[in-house]
Amino acid sequence: MNVMQPEVPEVVVLRLPLYVRALTQLEREGMNVVSSQQLGERLQMTPAQIRKDLSYFGRFGKQGRGYSIQFLLEELREILGLTGEWRACLVGVGRLGRAIINYTGFAPEGFTIVAAFDSSENQVGTAVGDLAVRPMSHLPYVVNEVGVSIGIVAVPAAQAQTVIDRLVESGIKGILNYAPVAPYVPRGVVVRNIDPVLSLQSMTFYLKNER
Amino acid sequence: MNVMQPEVPEVVVLRLPLYVRALTQLEREGMNVVSSQQLGERLQMTPAQIRKDLSYFGRFGKQGRGYSIQFLLEELREILGLTGEWRACLVGVGRLGRAIINYTGFAPEGFTIVAAFDSSENQVGTAVGDLAVRPMSHLPYVVNEVGVSIGIVAVPAAQAQTVIDRLVESGIKGILNYAPVAPYVPRGVVVRNIDPVLSLQSMTFYLKNER
DNA sequence: GGGCAATTGTGAACAATGTAACACAATGCC
DNA sequence: GGCATTGTGTTACATTGTTCACAATTGCCC
Known part of the structure; x- marks a missing residue:
């Protein structure tokens, strides 16, 4: 599977999006080139760490000059898989779920919520934003036909594990979990927990x- | 100040709330005693790590038996400062801010949002939940008089740093930041970022x- | 009341991560 | 066209975090 991936530490992967964001901002500010020094100041980290992180993936900078912002951005987006669009579905259209659907921060970054599910009969059929709430039984069909890769979980703690199991069964490989639990998933499925508490x-x- | 704190690694502190949550659940399930083995299975981590983490703070278990759930919970709550109530204020009552105010997950854990602020004239004076939206100029007064320790930031990225600066000036020592930026804060102020993107x-x- | 099975707490070994050092490629100035 | 400057990529070192292994302790059972 990922044979040619010379095992990049997860902490490094977690930092790459930070670089993408900072670089995007610098690009908007009209800059063309940035040194690891400057980038480090922005992000409150040492230049050495930035250079080391990047060196896991290739040689992107020019000695004596720094990094071409546009080029490095392209490369990082490629590495992170941020070039295309990612389709996600959301489970649980309570208060939290509705807020997530209406959150405007996902779309500009290429993440689109294309379907919403709920186990409650009362919710099914209602509309949230411009999505119709579907019953959980539609999950496998939608995931496969529409090509959904990411599941967003916004159900109460008690139901979270069950919902996550069903998402995984349906073929979902990435889960963004807002429920206050530490879910179990089989190897190969990536979970990110959002838990302000x-x-x-x-x-x-x-x-x-x-x- | 924290002279007698023999420098506990931050990763350990980040895991303690996980233990609290798992133990609370076990307590509700009617258990009285738990071993590091059992707890580790729940949380998908090694028993050794749990024991090591706890050993930074004292000796809470009984050899041959395990940990008294009730006792360990009390101790951990004490260590984390979760015994009393924490008052927070929220800045930015847009869609996100409103969702946060209406989020029901904070109160049961002892976190109460006692004030809401917004810089927009249109918002000031309106009500969100049972809070009246106040102008930013009231911030220092409220923080000091009401005794607010935590600031929750739910403003657009462009304004986040300014808002955070003002929170810090007012004497806030902990910030829960929902804005997609990596904010700068002086030493002694703790930031936690919530960033689903x-x-x-x-x-x-x-x-x-x-x- | 003594042996036994269970499970802690912890120092030591190991692994991962972060920082510093540095040789040298690219640039631009005179 | 040399030469000083900048800032990379990489290796070596330091720090931090995790796992292991086992002596010490406990409670149970007979």
Whole structure:
């Protein structure tokens, strides 16, 4: 499968989108070239780390000059698979799910929510944004026919694992999980958890002395 | 200040809330005692790591038996500062901000949003949930008088850094940032970023081969 | 009340990650 | 066209994080 991938550390992959974002911003500001030094200042990290991260994937910079912003952006987008459009489906159209569907930050980055599901009879058939809410039974069909790669989970904690199991069965390979659980998935499926409560709970460790 | 804190690695602090959550669940399931083995199965991690993490803070288990769930929970809540209530204010009552205010996941964990701010004249004075939207000029007063420790940022990227600067000036020590930027803050201020787009963009790296 | 099975806490080995050092390619100035 | 400057790519080193292995302790059972 990923035989030719000389095992890039996951932390590195997690930082690449940061670079993409910073570079996009610099490009909009009209810059053409950037050094690892300058980029590091923006992102509050050492130039050495940026250079090392990038060197996992190739040689993108010119000694004495720095990196062509346009070129590096293209390369990074290619590496991350951000060139085409990614189709996602959402499960759970409660308050949170509706907010996610209406969130305007996904589309400009190439992520489109193309279907919404809910297990509740009351929700099925209603409209959220310009999506019709479908029953869970349609999931496998939609995933395969429409070509959905990503599942977004916005159901209560108690149902999250079940929903995730069904997404995986349907062939979904990436899951963005908003439910407050640490889900189990088989190898080969990528999960990213969005959990503001966990973030707050680790924050308070550092705050508690000065409350 | 934290002189007696023998430098606990941040990764460890990030995992503690996971333990709290798993233990809470186990407690609800009626269990009294849990071993690092069992806890590790739940959380998909090695027992050794759990024991090591906990050992940074003390000796909570009984050899041959495991950990008293109730006792360990109390200790962890104490360590993380989760015993009392934390008051937060929110800046930016657009779609995202409104969704955050209406999110029901914070209150049960002891986090209360007690004030909402917006820089737009149109928004000031309107109500979101049961909060009245205030002008930014009220920020320092509210933070100090009401005792707000946490700021939640839900403004567009372009305004995020400015808003964060003002929160910090007002004396806020912890920031939960929903804006798609990597903000700068002075030492002593803790930031946690919630950024689903970054999560998706790092996920696609692993998905791109099988799209 | 003593042996046994279970499970902790922890130092030491190992692995991963981050930082610093540096040789040298490209550039531009005089 | 030399020469100083800049900033990469890479290797070597330092730090941080994870896993292992086992002595020490506990509670149970007979």
